Structure formats: structure tokens, C-alpha cells
Amino acid sequence: xxxxxxxxxxxxxxxxxxxxxxxxxxxxxxxxxxxxxxxxxxxxxxxxxxxxxxxxxxxxxxxxxxxxxxxxxxxxxxxxxxxxxxxxxxxxxxxxxxxxxxxxxxxxxxxxxxxxxxxxxxxxxxxxxxxxxxxxxxxxxxxxxxxxxxxxxxxxxxxxxxxxxxxxxxxxxxxxxxxxxxxxxxxxxxxxxxxxxxxxxxxxxxxxxxxxxxxxxxxxxxxxxxxxxxxxxxxxxxxxxxxxxxxxxxxxxxxxxxxxxxxxxxxxxxxxxxxxxxxxxxxxxxxxxxxxxxxxxxxxxxxxxxxxxxxxxx
Amino acid sequence: xxxxxxxxxxxxxxxxxxxxxxxxxxxxxxxxxxxxxxxxxxxxxxxxxxxxxxxxxxxxxxxxxxxxxxxxxxxxxxxxxxxxxxxxxxxxxxxxxxxxxxxxxxxxxxxxxxxxxxxxxxxxxxxxxxxxxxxxxxxxxxxxxxxxxxxxxxxxxxxxxxxxxxxxxxxxxxxxxxxxxxxxxxxxxxxxxxxxxxxxxxxxxxxxxxxxxxxxxxxxxxxxxxxxxxxxxxxxxxxxxxxxxxxxxxxxxxxxxxxxxxxxxxxxxxxxxxxxxxxxxxxxxxxxxxxxxxxxxxxxxxxxxxxxxxxxxxxxxxxxxxxxxxxxxxxxxxxxxxxxxxxxxxxxxxxxxxxxxxxxxxxxxxxxxxxxxxxxxxxxxxxxxxxxxxxxxxxxxxxxxxxxxxxxxxxxxxxxxxxxxxxxxxxxxxxxxxxxxxxxxxxxxxxxxxxxxxxxxxxxxxxxxxxxxxxxxxxxxxxxxxxxxxxxxxxxxxxxxxxxxxxxxxxxxxxxxxxxxxxxxxxxxxxxxxxxxx
Numbered sequence: 001x002x003x004x005x006x007x008x009x010x011x012x013x014x015x016x017x018x019x020x021x022x023x024x025x026x027x028x029x030x031x032x033x034x035x036x037x038x039x040x041x042x043x044x045x046x047x048x049x050x051x052x053x054x055x056x057x058x059x060x061x062x063x064x065x066x067x068x069x070x071x072x073x074x075x076x077x078x079x080x081x082x083x084x085x086x087x088x089x090x091x092x093x094x095x096x097x098x099x100x101x102x103x104x105x106x107x108x109x110x111x112x113x114x115x116x117x118x119x120x121x122x123x124x125x126x127x128x129x130x131x132x133x134x135x136x137x138x139x140x141x142x143x144x145x146x147x148x149x150x151x152x153x154x155x156x157x158x159x160x161x162x163x164x165x166x167x168x169x170x171x172x173x174x175x176x177x178x179x180x181x182x183x184x185x186x187x188x189x190x191x192x193x194x195x196x197x198x199x200x201x202x203x204x205x206x207x208x209x210x211x212x213x214x215x216x217x218x219x220x221x222x223x224x225x226x227x228x229x230x231x232x233x234x235x236x237x238x239x240x241x242x243x244x245x246x247x248x249x250x251x252x253x254x255x256x257x258x259x260x261x262x263x264x265x266x267x268x269x270x271x272x273x274x275x276x277x278x279x280x281x282x283x284x285x286x287x288x289x290x291x292x293x294x295x296x297x298x299x300x301x302x303x304x305x306x307x308x309x310x311x312x313x314x
Numbered sequence: 315x316x317x318x319x320x321x322x323x324x325x326x327x328x329x330x331x332x333x334x335x336x337x338x339x340x341x342x343x344x345x346x347x348x349x350x351x352x353x354x355x356x357x358x359x360x361x362x363x364x365x366x367x368x369x370x371x372x373x374x375x376x377x378x379x380x381x382x383x384x385x386x387x388x389x390x391x392x393x394x395x396x397x398x399x400x401x402x403x404x405x406x407x408x409x410x411x412x413x414x415x416x417x418x419x420x421x422x423x424x425x426x427x428x429x430x431x432x433x434x435x436x437x438x439x440x441x442x443x444x445x446x447x448x449x450x451x452x453x454x455x456x457x458x459x460x461x462x463x464x465x466x467x468x469x470x471x472x473x474x475x476x477x478x479x480x481x482x483x484x485x486x487x488x489x490x491x492x493x494x495x496x497x498x499x500x501x502x503x504x505x506x507x508x509x510x511x512x513x514x515x516x517x518x519x520x521x522x523x524x525x526x527x528x529x530x531x532x533x534x535x536x537x538x539x540x541x542x543x544x545x546x547x548x549x550x551x552x553x554x555x556x557x558x559x560x561x562x563x564x565x566x567x568x569x570x571x572x573x574x575x576x577x578x579x580x581x582x583x584x585x586x587x588x589x590x591x592x593x594x595x596x597x598x599x600x601x602x603x604x605x606x607x608x609x610x611x612x613x614x615x616x617x618x619x620x621x622x623x624x625x626x627x628x629x630x631x632x633x634x635x636x637x638x639x640x641x642x643x644x645x646x647x648x649x650x651x652x653x654x655x656x657x658x659x660x661x662x663x664x665x666x667x668x669x670x671x672x673x674x675x676x677x678x679x680x681x682x683x684x685x686x687x688x689x690x691x692x693x694x695x696x697x698x699x700x701x702x703x704x705x706x707x708x709x710x711x712x713x714x715x716x717x718x719x720x721x722x723x724x725x726x727x728x729x730x731x732x733x734x735x736x737x738x739x740x741x742x743x744x745x746x747x748x749x750x751x752x753x754x755x756x757x758x759x760x761x762x763x764x765x766x767x768x769x770x771x772x773x774x775x776x777x778x779x780x781x782x783x784x785x786x787x788x789x790x791x792x793x794x795x796x797x798x799x800x801x802x803x804x805x806x807x808x809x810x811x812x813x814x815x816x817x818x819x820x821x822x823x824x825x826x827x828x829x830x831x832x833x834x835x836x837x838x839x840x841x842x843x844x845x846x847x848x
Contacts, residue, residue, distance in 0.1 A: 032737030036744070038514065039384050044459040045744070045771055051513040081514065082378055083532045149574060157581045164579040165570065260572050264534050272533050275706075276378055277737050 005298070012294050016287060020072065023286050024065050027279055033057070034081050034277040055081055068283065077287075078280035080273075087284035090269065095288075097167050098258070098265035101188065102250035104181050106243065108189030109196050114232075114239070116193075117200025121208060122227050132197050139194020148187035148260050155183060165262040184261040188254060192246045199242045203235040210234075236307050244300030248293040366846040367563035369829075371839075372570045372585050373536075374708075380530055381515035382501035383454045390496050390838050392536050392567050394554065396437075397501035397521035400428055400447065401494040402555040403835060407665045407760045409494040410555035412547065413442065413502055413522060423485025423791050430476040435543045436504050437526035444472040449505040451478075451493075458498040459771065460764050464488055464788070486788045487796065488761040495760050496554065496838055524560040524842045536567040551843050553835040558842035561831070565841060573708070586826040586846060587839070591708075592649045598824040610664070611821040611837045612755035613657070614647060614714055616814040617767045621746035621774045624699065629692035631811040634751070637685035637725050638718070640678040643753075644817045646717035647710050653820045660765055660807060660815050668761055672801040673808025677815065685725045698728045702749035706736045714753045714816070746774055755819065758836040762803055763788055767813040775812040 035051035036043070052058050056067070071078055077087035120132035156164040163180055170177045207213065208231055216226050255267030262268075266285055273281040373391055382393040400414035411417075413434060418427040434442040451470040455461045464486055471479045480489070493500045507518050519527045524546070525538035540560040549556040570576045573591060580588035581597065590598055590606065598604050616634070618625040625631055644654035657663065658674035699722065703715040712733065719729050732749060734742060742748040752773075759765050766772040768784060783806050787799040807813075821837060828847035833840045 030738070031741045032735065033741045034737075036740045037737045038378050039457070040378075043384070043457065044462055047457050047513075054513040084514075149578075152575075152578050157578055160582060164582045164584060165572075165575045166568075260575055262534075262568075262570050262572070262575060264531075268533065272376060275735060275737060276376070 001302075005302075008294075008298050008301075012291070015294070016290060019290050020069060020283065020287060021065070023283050024068065025061075027274075027277075027282050028061060028064070032277045034279065037276045038082065068280070072283075072287070077284040080278050080281045082273075082276055082278050083281070087280050090281060091266070091284055091288055094264055094266045094269040096169065097263050098251060098254060098267065100170070100177070101181055101185055101254055101258070101263060101265060102247060104178070104185035105188035105192060105250055105254075106247050108185055109192035109246065110243065112189070112193040113196035114200055117197045117239075118204055118227060118232060120197070120201045121204030122223070122231075124205065129201075132201060136194045136198050139190050139197075142190075144187045144191050145256050145260055147190060148183065148257060151183050151186060165260070167261075167263045167265075181263075184254075184257045184263060188250060188257055192250065195246065196239070196242055200235070200239050203238045204231055207231045207234045233307065237304055240300055240303055240307065244296050244303075248296040251292050251296070252289045364847055365561055366828075366848045368566070369562050369564070369841070369844065369846050370566045370568055370585055371841070372576045372579065372588060373567050374573065374576065374589060375571060376533060376569055377530075377536060377567075379515050380519045380527070380536070381511070382499040382503075382521070383450075383457045384515050390499065392538070393499060393501065393521075394496065394523075394838060395525040395538055395565065395841055396519060396523045396527055397499065397503070398523050399493055399500040399502060400430075400451075401490055402553070403494050403496070403760065404552035404555045405833070405835065406553070407662075407758075409490045410549060410552070412555060413447070417490070423487070423789070424482045426480040426482075426489060427473065428478045428480070430478065431545070431547075432476055434522050434545045436522055437520045437541055438504060439543070440504055442502060442504075442522055443475045444478045446505045446508075447478045447502050448472050449508040450502045451500060453508050453511065454498070454500045459766075459769065460495075460498045461492055461500070463769060464492045464763060484785070484789060485791065487790055488763045488788050491761045492764070495764065496836060497757050498764075524558045525565060528564075533569055535569060537564065538567075539564050551833070551840075553833065554838075554840050560842060561845040562841070580824065586829040587832065588824050590822040590824050592653070592822075595822065601824075603827045605825050605827060607823050607825060607834075608652070608820050609823060609834050609837055610662070610758070611819050612757055613662075613818045614644065614710075614753065614755055614816040615660075615767065616718065616816060617752045617754065617773045618811065618813065619746060619749050619751070619773060620776065620812065622750045624694075624697055625750055627692055628811065629688050630694070631814075633685045633688035633692065633694075633725075633727075634722070635676055635811055635814050636679045636681045636688060637721050638678065638814060638816070639680045639721060640816050642721065643714050643717045644819065647714040648819050653822070655818050655820075657818045658815065660759075660762060660804060660813075662758060662818065665760065667796065668800055670797075670801050670804045672805040676808040682725050689725065689727070694727070696728050698730050700730050700732050700748075700750045702732050702734070702739060702742055702752040704734050704736050704739045707755070710819075711754055714755075718751070718753055743773075744771075753816070762800065765813075768807075773812060775810075777810055777812075779806060780810055780812065 033048070033052065035048045035055060035057065039048055039051060056064065068078060077091070079086050080090055083090050116128075116132050116135065120129040123129055152164055155162045162183055166180055168176045168180045213226060213231060216230060217223070251266070254265060255271050257263075258265045258267040259271060266289065269281065270285045273285065377389045377392060380389055380393060380396075382389070382397045398412050400412060401409040402412040404410050413431055415429045415431045417429065419425070428447070430442065430444060430447060436442055436446075448470040455465050455470075466483060468480055468482045471481070473479045492498065501521060503516065504520055507516050507520055510517050519530070524541055524544045526541040528537040528539045530536045540563050544558070544560065546558050547556060551557045570579065573589070576585070576588055577590070577594050579585050595606070598606055616638070618631050618634075620626055640656055645651060648654050656678060658671055658677035659669050661668040661670065663669050701715050701719055703711050705712045715731065719731060722729050732742070743752060756766070762768070763784065768775055768780060770776045783799070783803040787796070787803050790796040790799040825832065830845050830847075831843040833843075
């Protein structure tokens with residue numbers, strides 16, 4: 001197991017390296033200049049040039065890249081031009097909100113999707129199954145931001161139960177923390193739930209058709225016992241994989257929802273940094289998200305071996 | 315019943331998992347909000363019982379810097395409250411002394427002497443003196459294109475503790491106006507802050523304004539609090555000038571870039587002020603306790619790249635000016651006839667000193683036949699015209715540009731929309747090979763010398779006569795001389811066509827009745843005398 005984990009971590013190095021080169025080239029090749037953004041419309045060309053010089057933007061691409069990769073290898077992601085703090089600190093500050101949001105969204109997705117999928121599979125063709133199809137269609141076709149606008153109008157503007165936007169850290173209290181997160185998490189979670197419910201249903205159906213289910217039924221084991229104790233456990237592998245993948249996607253792709261709900265997370269940090277061409281932050285966020293994605297997949301793979309020991313790690 | 319029980323167990327398990335996660339990750343979060351509260355100063359004078367002490371104010375755009383000399387449209391909302399200059403505009407764009415007590419101008423119009431108010435304190439407790447003013451204004455001059463154009467090589471010098479001098483090589487009548495304007499904010503900072511500044515800005519944000527900075531959480535909010543030692547002038551409050559009395563203890567400028575979120579937050583009661591788009595207007599019109607305000611905002615101008623292969627030729631510029639239908643473009647931009655006005659002057663009618671109607675026969679011509687004739691004379695043979703624009707900034711640049719595109723296509727001009735994000739647009743606009751025409755909204759200028767497109771670095775207006783007329787304008791000293799020079803410059807602006815004026819636009823905002831005393835100038839709110847009832 002230890003060997004497997006080490007190997008997986010080592011395999012990440014070339015992936016991250018190639019990614020770093022691509023990210024570096026893309027962001028330096030798109031036009032736009034952080035110095036001009038910072039100094040604004042009325043700035044003189046000489047002032048902009050002086051700032052470019054200070055930012056190190058006048059160096060050719062290769063020395064810029066080498067300098068950056070050198071720092072990165074030492075664990076230093078550089079400093080943000082605009083935030084006046086190390087990228088590492090900025091990442092740490094913005095990770096909390098995104099992690100909370102992604103986790104809550106994922107929990108909402110699981111709570112909705114798994115029972116729905118299980119029920120639909122065991123009552124195939126009946127009302128529960130049709131409800132799942134309808135829900136999946138809704139979740140997949142309605143974009144998260146549209147959903148978020150409706151929920152805001154209902155729960156914040158009309159009922160005034162929940163705040164429209166903003167973020168409060170956990171240290172302000174769990175209830176406050178959740179009050180600010182529940183609407184954005186719901187908007188993200190429903191889309192994930194739609195996907196997850198479909199996977200749960202099809203995975204369950206596959207197992208339900210297997211011989212051991214029929215044997216168990218013939219032996220007189222209760223239907224509920226079979227569904228949750230045997231079928232769900234055997235169907236869990238693809239479900240876990242989808243959960244892992246969607247959690248990674250939530251970490252990486254909550255940018256729109258974070259912008260709408262004004263949550264200071266990684267997505268918003270990335271969008272803002274792209275707008276102002278804060279290169280070091282863009283690189284840092286992308287590398288971090290890629291790293292997190294690989295780590296989530298690793299955890300999922302390890303969980304799979306626990307759920308199903310037949311999956312052998314080689 | 316059994317099934318229900320089992321399902322409940324599953325849900326309970328997941329909820330308890332949620333609770334466990336909630337308890338375990340608590341220390342990982344960086345606590346922004348409570349950090350702000352901890353560093354907030356104590357209330358020295360309790361606010362009157364019926365007044366709220368905290369205001370939350372939504373900002374539509376990010377604040378890239380709070381350095382007042384690195385002036386940007388977006389940071390002015392905040393910096394106006396923290397920093398002050400020697401002068402400030404009243405509601406009619408007349409400069410009124412703020413940190414200056416008075417000033418003298420020598421007879422030859424070349425030497426200014428500024429007498430400073432005594433006893434004015436910075437937020438760090440230090441008294442403002444001539445060394446701070448000279449250091450600040452020399453830095454301001456070196457960083458700001460408009461100030462450089464006005465002041466040339468001249469430097470601000472220390473005469474004594476409370477007197478600052480400025481010796482110009484030629485007489486200039488726009489110095490006081492430049493020192494007053496919000497966009498090239500000639501803010502006064504302590505000398506040591508100026509000395510410690512790098513090319514990326516000052517390290518501390520210390521001014522003399524009625525509010526001092528408490529915390530700036532990048533991309534989230536800027537928190538300012540009442541400055542208890544603020545020394546107000548006694549002149550009546552008008553525009554951004556005059557008496558300032560802070561009734562609010564704390565102001566949080568929340569950065570909320572999504573307009574739907576800002577508006578919903580207003581409806582939900584989080585904010586008592588919000589900008590209102592036309593789509594949202596029906597929701598606030600007639601709403602109890604809410605007032606809708608119409609504010610004169612920006613003007614729309616079409617700027618030519620005078621170095622582009624086509625538009626270096628005056629005939630092409632004339633052709634575009636001939637075809638323009640200003641009403642159509644303005645309506646397409648703001649979507650309502652109530653939110654624009656036609657204006658043939660590059661200045662505003664409210665600005666009585668500089669408003670001129672010279673050359674207005676070339677404004678809003680709506681003459682496609684003349685335009686086609688001019689194109690033919692210029693030898694147009696289907697070259698593509700690149701229209702540089704952005705969908706950012708509320709989409710108004712883009713909306714104006716697509717109407718223009720339609721008007722140009724109608725007379726047979728081949729066009730290409732070049733849509734960029736704002737950072738790219740800034741970069742491309744500085745490149746003479748990257749564009750032909752750019753339509754933008756500009757913050758209200760106070761003197762013609764502040765018009766960016768008369769500058770060789772903005773659209774490349776390198777023209778000897780234009781430079782000469784601009785120089786004559788700023789050198790004029792009497793009212794008659796100013797009027798004659800101003801008319802001459804504007805007449806030539808309409809002939810040379812560095813840019814074409816399209817018109818003036820208004821913006822709308824909504825305020826709750828419990829918010830009072832808020833005034834705006836050039837679209838920027840002055841929160842210094844604002845009261846919020848509980």
C-alpha cells in the first residue's frame with residue numbers, strides 16, 4: 001500500500017511539470033498587462049514601464065519561467081502583485097470557503113442521490129423511478145446559476161430566511177457558517193445529485209440482476225436487507241468513483257457560484273486573478289487544484305480497496 | 315414504517331457526518347470578519363440613539379489598489395473618504411479649498427503659492443505640513459498622465475511649514491482644476507508614506523479624510539471607520555467640497571461584482587443603496603421607502619486610432635463622423651431615452667466655464683450619403699475596420715459598439731468586432747497596430763486638458779495644431795481669453811476628430827429613505843455627511 005501511494009505521488013510530478021509549462025505559456029501569451037491594470041487609464045507609459053520592470057515582466061519568457069519553477073520547487077509559489085502577500089497565504093485563505101462549499105454540496109448530493117437511486121433501482125419502472133428520471137433531467141439541464149437565482153429570490157428576498165450572499169467562517173459559529181453556505185451548496189449539490197442518482201440507479205440495477213441476489217431472496221432475506229446490506233455495498237464502487245470525481249470538479253469549478261454568492265473561495269480568486277493578470281496567483285491556483293484533483297482520486301482508489309478487497313493494488 | 319426508519323437512519327448518519335466535519339475544520343479557516351472587528355477602534359462618541367453606526371455599501375467592481383495616486387475609477391468610491399487634496403469640486407465643478415487655506419497666483423500666471431490649513435491631522439496623528447504636500451504632489455505628478463501634461467517639469471517646493479510653491483515654465487489655468495479632480499486624485503499623504511512607496515504603490519493608506527482605513531480584505535471588502543480627529547472646513551457642503559461630518563462609525567465597502575446579487579441584496583435589506591439597471595427598475599419604482607435617483611454619469615466618445623492605416627487619413631474619420639446617429643447609439647447603450655442627452659460639447663453644460671458649442675454642426679450628422687461620398691474620395695476598397703471593445707463594465711462599451719457597427723456596415727464599411735476582457739483592451743489600446751476604433755464611456759472631465767484623447771498616448775493624437783490650441787487654452791488668463799481659446803480648441807476638435815462625442819449618459823441608483831445626506835458628483839457618492847436611521 002505504501003509503495004502504491006508513493007508511486008502515485010511520484011507520478012504526479014511530471015503531470016504537474018507539464019501543466020506548469022502549459023499554464024505558464026498560456027497566461028503569458030494572452031494579452032493584458034498587470035501593470036496597466038494596476039495603474040489605470042490615466043497612467044503615463046513611463047510609469048507603467050517602471051512597474052513592469054519591478055514586477056519582472058520585462059524578462060524574456062524562459063528566465064521568467066525558470067525563476068518561477070525554481071521557487072515553486074522550493075515550495076514557494078511567489079507573491080501576488082495585487083494582494084501583496086505570498087500566493088501560498090492567498091491559497092490558504094481561499095481554500096477554506098471552497099472546501100466547505102464543496103463538502104456541503106457533496107453531502108447534499110449524496111443525501112439526495114443515493115436513497116433516490118437505490119429506491120428507483122429497486123422499484124424499477126414505478127413512480128420512484130420516474131421521479132428520478134425527472135429529477136435527473138431537471139438537475140442536468142437547469143444550470144446552477146439559474147437555480148441559485150430562484151433560491152435567492154425565494155429564501156432571501158421573499159422569505160428573508162437566508163442571506164443573499166457573503167461568507168462567514170466556521171469560527172463565527174456552525175449555524176452562521178451554514179446559513180451563508182446552504183444556498184450556494186444547494187445550487188451546486190443538485191446538479192451533482194442528478195448525475196450521482198443516475199449512476200447509483202444503474203449500478204444498483206446491475207447488481208440486482210446478479211445470481212446471489214436471487215439466491216438471497218429465495219432464502220427469505222428481507223428485501224430491504226438485500227438492497228442495503230448486499231446490493232448497495234457491491235454497487236458502491238462506481239458510486240464512490242463518481243463522488244470522488246464530482247468532489248474534485250466542485251473544488252475546481254465552483255467559480256460561477258462563488259462569484260454569484262460572493263464567496264471568497266478559490267474559484268473567485270482565480271477569476272479575479274485572471275481579470276487583473278495576477279500571474280503568480282493564476283499559476284498557484286491551477287497547480288493546487290490539479291494537485292487536489294489527483295489527491296482526491298488517490299483517496300477514492302484507496303477507499304475502493306476497502307469497500308471491495310477484490311480490487312488489488314499493484 | 316420499517317423502511318422509513320431505515321431511511322431516517324441514513325439521513326441522520328449523513329447529517330452527523332456534516333456536524334463532525336463542521337467541528338473538525340474550524341481552525342483551518344482564516345478569520346476575516348472577526349479580525350476586522352477586533353481591529354476596529356472603539357466608539358469614542360456614541361452615535362445619536364436614532365442613528366445606525368454601520369453602513370454597508372456595495373461596490374460593483376474590484377479595488378485593484380487603494381493608492382489614491384494610482385487612480386482608477388473603482389477605487390475612488392473608497393479613497394474619497396480616506397484621502398483629501400488641496401482642493402475639491404463643489405456641485406458645479408468649481409474648485410473649493412479643502413486642505414489649502416488659499417492660494418496666490420503671480421501676475422505672469424507662472425507661480426502658484428499654496429497656503430495650507432494649520433492643525434490638520436493625518437490618521438497617524440501627525441500634523442499635515444508643507445513637506446507632506448510637496449512630497450505627495452510631486453509623486454502624484456510623476457505617476458499621473460494628466461498631471462504630467464499640465465505641470466511638465468515643474469516641481470512643488472516647500473516655502474515654509476505651511477506654504478508650498480509651484481513655479482511653472484508657462485502659465486497654466488487648469489492647475490487648480492487638476493488638483494481638484496477625482497480621477498487624477500491629488501491626495502495628500504504623509505511624506506514618510508510617499509518616501510516608502512514603490513512602483514506598485516504606497517505601503518500604508520494614511521490620509522486626512524473623515525474616515526480612516528481599518529482593513530482591506532482584497533476582493534471582499536474595505537472597512538473604514540470614523541476618524542475622530544478629523545478637522546472639517548466650515549464652508550457649506552457641496553459636491554465633494556465643504557463641511558464634512560461623519561455620522562457613521564463604520565463603513566464596509568463590500569465588493570459584489572454580480573449585479574443581480576447586488577440588487578437582490580438591496581431587496582433583501584442588506585444594502586440601503588444600489589445601482590439600478592433598467593431591467594431592475596420596475597422592482598424598485600414605487601417600492602415603499604425607496605427612492606430612485608438619476609445621476610449624470612459618463613459621456614460616450616468614439617476614439618480613432620490616428621496611427622491606423624485607414625484612420626490616419628482625416629477623410630475616413632470624417633466619414634465615420636458623418637454617418638453617426640448619436641440617438642441610436644445612446645439609446646442602444648442605455649436602453650432608455652430618459653437616461654441620455656445629446657451634447658455637442660466635449661464638456662458638460664453644467665460646467666459653465668468650459669462648455670462650448672463651437673463646431674456643433676459636425677455633431678450627430680446622420681448623413682450616410684455624405685459618409686459614402688467621403689469614403690469614395692478616400693479610396694475605400696473594402697478594408698476591414700477593427701472595433702475594439704469589451705463586454706465587461708456592465709456591457710455599455712459593447713452595446714455602443716454594436717450599434718456603431720451596424721451604422722458603418724450600412725454604408726458599406728467592412729467591420730470586425732474585437733471583443734476582449736478589460737485588461738486585454740487596455741493593452742491593445744496602447745498598441746497603434748492593434749485597433750482602428752474604440753467606443754468608451756469616460757468620467758466627466760472638468761477641463762478640456764483632462765480629455766484623454768487629446769493626448770498623444772491615447773489614440774495617438776500627434777497633431778501640432780491641436781497641441782498649440784491646447785497650450786493656448788491653458789495659458790489663457792481672463793474669462794474672455796479662456797472663452798475664445800476654448801471655442802477655438804473645440805472647433806478644431808470637431809475638424810481634427812481625435813474623437814467624436816456621442817453624448818452624455820445618466821445612471822440610476824436606489825436608496826432607502828433611512829439613508830440621508832448622500833450626494834454624488836460625477837457618479838461618485840460622498841458618504842462624509844451621510845446618515846443612516848436605524
